Amino acid sequence: xxxxxxxxxxxxxxxxxxxxxxxxxxxxxxxxxxxxxxxxxxxxxxxxxxxxxxxxxxxxxxxxxxxxxxxxxxxxxxxxxxxxxxxxxxxxxxxxxxxxxxxxxxxxxxxxxxxxxxxxxxxxxxxxxxxxxxxxxxxxxxxxxxxxxxxxxxxxxxxxxxxxxxxxxxxxxxxxxxxxxxxxxxxxxxxxxxxxxxxxxxxxxxxxxxxxxxxxxxxxxxxxxxxxxxxxxxxxxxxxxxxxxxxxxxxxxxxxxxxxxxxxxxxxxxxxxxxxxxxxxxxxxxxxxxxxxxxxxxxxxxxxxxxxxxxxxxxxxxxxxxxxxxxxxxxxxxxxxxxxxxxxxxxxxxxxxxxxxxxxxxxxxxxxxxxxxxxxxxxxxxxxxxxxxxxxxxxxxxxxxxxxxxxxxxxxxxxxxxxxxxxxxxxxxxxxxxxxxxxxxxxxxxxxxxxxxxxxxxxxxxxxxxxxxxxxxxxxxxxxxxxxxxxxxxxxxxxxxxxxxxxxxxxxxxxxxxxxxxxxxxxxxxxxxxxxxxxxxxxxxxxxxxxxxxxxxx
Numbered sequence: 016x017x018x019x020x021x022x023x024x025x026x027x028x029x030x031x032x033x034x035x036x037x038x039x040x041x042x043x044x045x046x047x048x049x050x051x052x053x054x055x056x057x058x059x060x061x062x063x064x065x066x067x068x069x070x071x072x073x074x075x076x077x078x079x080x081x082x083x084x085x086x087x088x089x090x091x092x093x094x095x096x097x098x099x100x101x102x103x104x105x106x107x108x109x110x111x112x113x114x115x116x117x118x119x120x121x122x123x124x125x126x127x128x129x130x131x132x133x134x135x136x137x138x139x140x141x142x143x144x145x146x147x148x149x150x151x152x153x154x155x156x157x158x159x160x161x162x163x164x165x166x167x168x169x170x171x172x173x174x175x176x177x178x179x180x181x182x183x184x185x186x187x188x189x190x191x192x193x194x195x196x197x198x199x200x201x202x203x204x205x206x207x208x209x210x211x212x213x214x215x216x217x218x219x220x221x222x223x224x225x226x227x228x229x230x231x232x233x234x235x236x237x238x239x240x241x242x243x244x245x246x247x248x249x250x251x252x253x254x255x256x257x258x259x260x261x262x263x264x265x266x267x268x269x270x271x272x273x274x275x276x277x278x279x280x281x282x283x284x285x286x287x288x289x290x291x292x293x294x295x296x297x298x299x300x301x302x303x304x305x306x307x308x309x310x311x312x313x314x315x316x317x318x319x320x321x322x323x324x325x326x327x328x329x330x331x332x333x334x335x336x337x338x339x340x341x342x343x344x345x346x347x348x349x350x351x352x353x354x355x356x357x358x359x360x361x362x363x364x365x366x367x368x369x370x371x372x373x374x375x376x377x378x379x380x381x382x383x384x385x386x387x388x389x390x391x392x393x394x395x396x397x398x399x400x401x402x403x404x405x406x407x408x409x410x411x412x413x414x415x416x417x418x419x420x421x422x423x424x425x426x427x428x429x430x431x432x433x434x435x436x437x438x439x440x441x442x443x444x445x446x447x448x449x450x451x452x453x454x455x456x457x458x459x460x461x462x463x464x465x466x467x468x469x470x471x472x473x474x475x476x477x478x479x480x481x482x483x484x485x486x487x488x489x490x491x492x493x494x495x496x497x498x499x500x501x502x503x504x505x506x507x508x509x510x511x512x513x514x515x516x517x518x519x520x521x522x523x524x525x526x527x528x529x530x531x532x533x534x535x536x537x538x539x540x541x542x543x544x545x546x547x548x549x550x551x552x553x554x555x556x557x558x559x560x561x562x563x564x565x566x567x568x569x
Contacts, residue, residue, distance in 0.1 A: 040338025072315030077336025120301030129293025142396025161186025235355025
């Protein structure tokens with residue numbers, strides 16, 4: 016249903032809940048402030064663009080979204096993608112890619128692709144998420160230790176080689192402030208869980224830096240003056256060549272935004288006992304990315320940590336997300352000049368903690384116990400994300416997962432000749448009631464009868480050298496038939512025809528019968544040779560055997 020939750024969840028709304036929404040909105044805005052700035056800088060853009068994204072994206076996701084409590088904004092998952100786009104195509108390229116991703120997300124929502132996201136295997140999502148976490152951690156080493164490196168390469172291994180070769184340039188003051196920031200972020204929740212540790216870390220370390228006049232790079236020394244003005248529409252020269260070049264990055268942004276947003280919505284549903292509208296959520300994410308790009312922001316998605324904070328602080332409707340965006344706008348307009356005093360090493364510390372919380376590190380311990388196929392898919396997704404590219408990781412991960420899934424399904428499929436099968440009631444009943452049991456063969460297919468499993472059937476049909484008057488093929492445990500499966504049934508029909516053998520198909524499920532009917536197979540074989548019960552098959556077999564004896568034609 017493409018109706019925003021805001022329009023249907025306000026029944027019975029109270030003044031008390033409204034006050035809770037205001038408080039929760041403010042707390043989430045305080046959490047989002049340092050994260051938005053840090054994520055923007057790590058993505059290769061100026062700090063205010065992260066706030067533009069949180070304000071515009073956060074408002075639209077809450078106003079039009081399909082979740083009661085989803086908080087939208089920039090997230091760590093996009094750092095590597097955005098940084099790569101900015102390095103290769105510049106800010107214009109990022110704007111175009113973000114807006115294109117928005118259009119793709121809207122299309123996905125309109126055509127109800129919301130439920131299709133759940134078919135992406137868990138090992139792929141955890142693999143590339145943990146890989147992104149490692150990449151984020153790697154990008155922050157320079158600022159955490161204050162290394163004197165002019166340009167840091169995007170490639171993982173050369174990046175660490177550069178860090179090692181410049182280890183003698185470590186700034187001990189920056190290192191101290193960075194480690195202090197991490198300590199405050201980790202330990203502060205034990206003192207107060209309402210006020211976010213990231214904000215306390217920024218305030219404390221900024222005051223220390225100013226008071227002791229530490230020789231540390233700050234946001235202001237790197238970026239100069241930071242705008243506190245309202246965002247305006249970004250005008251760029253866009254052409255078809257640029258759109259074609261950015262097609263793949265835009266699709267990557269759209270897929271990642273869809274996965275992360277819907278995962279966040281599912282987590283939120285579990286926390287409040289709700290039920291989000293996945294397709295409406297995709298449309299809202301699409302609108303958020305479209306307008307974020309239009310106003311110079313970066314990609315938007317549902318932020319799991321901020322959404323969870325919203326729920327824990329009493330947010331229960333989209334009003335909280337709207338207030339979060341309003342509070343962020345006010346903070347940006349009033350306090351942005353103070354932001355330039357924040358040490359870069361403190362922002363690096365925040366993102367290092369974010370990267371740690373982002374990865375699912377327990378998976379590595381479970382790999383030995385996990386199915387080999389899942390372990391392979393996870394490791395491929397993880398290492399390709401770290402060493403190559405997220406686009407490559409998702410693409411190859413899906414392909415490998417698909418092949419491994421097909422192999423498992425093919426292994427489950429079984430084609431065998433039933434001989435003295437006492438545990439098969441149909442076989443025993445047939446053998447006992449057939450007038451000439453030595454003139455029949457009885458085969459059974461189990462599992463999905465599709466192209467990956469067809470080779471087993473091919474082997475059986477090639478072995479049909481001994482002639483029998485009737486061949487019974489039991490298919491009660493066949494779950495699906497594809498074009499290859501149908502082709503093999505065609506081959507079996509031709510073999511039986513050449514050997515003057517009558518073919519009976521037993522207990523074929525109605526959906527598969529309709530598939531064969533569309534292909535014209537039921538007409539070719541004859542509907543009477545499709546038997547829904549063993550009693551019908553016994554009568555039909557005895558009849559066909561009598562015709563063979565009399566020299567008649569069935």
